[in-house]
Amino acid sequence: MDYLTFLLAILHVHKALCEETFWDTTVQLSENMTLECMYPSVGFVSQMDWTKINGTQKESIAVYNPYFGVAVMDAYNSRVYFPNTTKKPGDLSLSFHNASEVDVGFYSCVCHSFPNGVWRKNVKVVQSDSFETATPSNSHIITEPGQNVTLTYQLQSNWPVEQVTWEKVQPHQIDILAFCNLSQGRSYSSKYLRHTWSNCSQGGTKSFLVIPNAIIADLGLYRCHFKASTGEKETFVIRLMVTEGKANKQHILFIVGGTASLMFVVLITIIVILYNRRRRRQASMPVKESRDKQSKVVTNYRSPTSTNQSMDEEKEDIYVNYPTFSRRPKPRF
Numbered sequence: 001m002d003y004l005t006f007l008l009a010i011l012h013v014h015k016a017l018c019e020e021t022f023w024d025t026t027v028q029l030s031e032n033m034t035l036e037c038m039y040p041s042v043g044f045v046s047q048m049d050w051t052k053i054n055g056t057q058k059e060s061i062a063v064y065n066p067y068f069g070v071a072v073m074d075a076y077n078s079r080v081y082f083p084n085t086t087k088k089p090g091d092l093s094l095s096f097h098n099a100s101e102v103d104v105g106f107y108s109c110v111c112h113s114f115p116n117g118v119w120r121k122n123v124k125v126v127q128s129d130s131f132e133t134a135t136p137s138n139s140h141i142i143t144e145p146g147q148n149v150t151l152t153y154q155l156q157s158n159w160p161v162e163q164v165t166w167e168k169v170q171p172h173q174i175d176i177l178a179f180c181n182l183s184q185g186r187s188y189s190s191k192y193l194r195h196t197w198s199n200c201s202q203g204g205t206k207s208f209l210v211i212p213n214a215i216i217a218d219l220g221l222y223r224c225h226f227k228a229s230t231g232e233k234e235t236f237v238i239r240l241m242v243t244e245g246k247a248n249k250q251h252i253l254f255i256v257g258g259t260a261s262l263m264f265v266v267l268i269t270i271i272v273i274l275y276n277r278r279r280r281r282q283a284s285m286p287v288k289e290s291r292d293k294q295s296k297v298v299t300n301y302r303s304p305t306s307t308n309q310s311m312d313e314e315k316e317d318i319y320v321n322y323p324t325f326s327r328r329p330k331p332r333f
């Protein structure tokens with residue numbers, strides 16, 4: 001009987017450890033770091049608190065109560081503050097004045113609310129270089145604010161997928177947006193500030209993430225991570241760009257620019273051919289005239305005329321106006 005109790009205790013500890021190794025957010029240690037904690041649901045928040053977890057030990061950092069405010073523990077009193085507690089109900093984001101190596105570790109923000117009960121966000125603070133620069137992207141998507149964005153990834157192999165994770169990778173932190181354990185069929189609700197959703201039942205090898213009503217702040221890197229029960233892993237990174245109608249304009253500019261360059265090349269070719277032909281006919285050619293011609297080319301390139309028109313103009317220059325020598329480059333201001 002004692003043996004069974006012991007086993008159960010072991011199991012319990014194991015379960016607790018497994019639960020605690022799941023981190024919603026990974027934050028890079030920096031002097032002025034902020035650990036975001038915002039209870040997303042409506043309902044009455046009766047209490048919130050932050051603890052630091054070291055192995056099996058929990059150290060209280062601060063407790064928040066809507067009536068009594070924030071109580072910060074002595075060990076943290078001069079080192080942390082809560083920038084948004086008074087501004088937004090349910091926002092107990094924790095900021096450090098001068099964080100250092102002692103602040104590396106595991107943190108937990110818990111919210112007690114009515115009628116939803118307990119909500120928890122686990123944050124891991126690590127010492128590392130920028131997460132973003134270490135994450136090259138494989139593809140990109142351009143969207144405008146207000147659009148519903150769907151990021152999809154189709155696994156290239158046919159593995160028995162066990163786990164799919166979507167993350168947002170920022171320079172200073174990584175947030176889990178969706179997590180799916182396919183053998184469990186259980187979905188995970190993200191603790192990230194922005195609401196996104198995914199779907200566990202995709203037959204395994206395909207996954208998507210929907211970002212409804214995109215805002216500028218959604219731009220950045222999104223990482224999809226597949227893990228097979230046989231141990232294989234595959235990661236895909238999508239860069240999302242959210243631009244206010246600029247995306248299309250840039251595209252058009254690019255096309256117009258390309259056409260203009262092509263026109264320029266065609267023009268130059270035609271001019272060179274005509275010039276050579278004429279040169280054969282007329283051996284002596286004033287240097288000034290050739291300069292005039294060059295500036296004419298530039299003018300033509302800038303003016304929004306079609307290739308045919310420009311060709312006609314060139315022909316005019318050469319065969320009609322050439323003998324007068326009176327043409328000067330138009331003064332440009």
Ligand SMILES: *[C@@H]1O[C@H](CO)[C@@H](O)[C@H](O)[C@H]1NC(C)=O
Pocket residue numbers: 030031032
């Ligand atoms: C942290 O904040 C202080 C005061 O606001 C500022 O002087 C310091 O440069 C900041 N440190 C970093 C690394 O941004």
Ligand SMILES: *[C@@H]1O[C@H](CO)[C@@H](O)[C@H](O)[C@H]1NC(C)=O
Pocket residue numbers: 054055057102104105
């Ligand atoms: C965790 O606790 C151990 C002893 O309980 C201590 O030596 C260690 O410094 C603690 N680590 C942190 C990050 O507080």
Ligand SMILES: *[C@@H]1O[C@H](CO)[C@@H](O)[C@H](O)[C@H]1NC(C)=O
Pocket residue numbers: 034036083084087091093
């Ligand atoms: C605090 O609230 C402001 C807007 O009210 C927001 O811009 C800022 O990101 C919030 N800070 C944190 C740490 O959540």
Ligand SMILES: *[C@@H]1O[C@H](CO)[C@@H](O)[C@H](O)[C@H]1NC(C)=O
Pocket residue numbers: 098100
């Ligand atoms: C921040 O902490 C470091 C040592 O951890 C110390 O040298 C420095 O003076 C502190 N800066 C401030 C502004 O408190």
Ligand SMILES: *[C@@H]1O[C@H](CO)[C@@H](O)[C@H](O)[C@H]1NC(C)=O
Pocket residue numbers: 146147148212213
């Ligand atoms: C985005 O999706 C929502 C439903 O999820 C829909 O009501 C809305 O019209 C969609 N917006 C756009 C721009 O497609």
Ligand SMILES: *[C@@H]1O[C@H](CO)[C@@H](O)[C@H](O)[C@H]1NC(C)=O
Pocket residue numbers: 163181182183184
């Ligand atoms: C996924 O679920 C299975 C079955 O419950 C479990 O054995 C496995 O540890 C889970 N994996 C993760 C990463 O939670």
Ligand SMILES: *[C@@H]1O[C@H](CO)[C@@H](O)[C@H](O)[C@H]1NC(C)=O
Pocket residue numbers: 199200201202
């Ligand atoms: C998941 O996706 C499948 C197929 O696209 C759909 O039938 C199902 O309703 C979705 N489930 C949820 C919870 O959105």
